[in-house]
Amino acid sequence: MQLVVGRIGRAHGIKGEVTVEVRTDEPELRLAPGAVLATDPASTGPLTIESGRVHSGRLLLRFEGVRDRTGAEALRNTLLIADVDPDELPEEEDEYYDHQLMDLDVVTADGTEVGRITEISHLPTQDLFIVERPDGSEVMIPFVSEIVSEIDLEEQRAVITPPPGLIDDRAEIASTRDAEAES
Structure with a gap:
């Protein structure tokens, strides 16, 4: 099963980082370095997360192969999609996918x-x-x-x-x- 876990926002800086609107309760799991995400539109992906950090309350991600602001801007408004096992359940009792x-x-x-x-x-x-x-x-x-x-x-x-x-x-x-x- 595929779940939308984020949406790429604007570029941040000149080294290929982007802001990400998080759409998952488990960003540390779904948006961790090494995660491979499908995209919508599909032509921009899949994307592999190289690094991530929080800056001024916003999640910033860098993807493998994206090294400059132009490449980062080209990803703007792309949805990030994670493959999730349909039988997988959230960690907390009162949480639901x-x-x-x-x-x-x-x-x-x-x-x-x-x-x-x-x-x-x-x-x-x-x-x-x-x-x-x-x-x-x-x-x-x-x-x-x-x-x-x-x-x-x-x-x-x-x-x-x-x-x-x-x-x-x-x-x-x-x-x-x-x-x-x-x-």
Whole structure:
């Protein structure tokens, strides 16, 4: 199985280093020197990491064969893709790989169907489940313990306790608000 583990940003300096937007919880494993990564677009890879370091809170990588700023700039916006054994599990108990969460059914604590996870968006402050509802619409659910109370991989479901308004239709919210205003 292949997972996107980073995106190459701008060149850093004149010796071929690039900034990398990390998209993995395990950069020390996936983005370590010696790692060979596939790329998207495929024409730029595979790339082998020669060295890496953190500078001003950003990960900087140098790839074998990339020796100058021009070569580094040519890699900008390239996605870095690692091969991962589908049976491999994260080290921490409450951690999951994206492929484990994709296609899980999302239900509320009382069993009400919400939809199915079709995408996971990794934002700087939190991750979001993009959930396709039965009617084809989408809802974004923050992947935080206050909302996602359980991930059950055996049952292939995520149980959520959404705050008011998170998954409610606008019409339902408006009618509730109108009813409250009339009382």
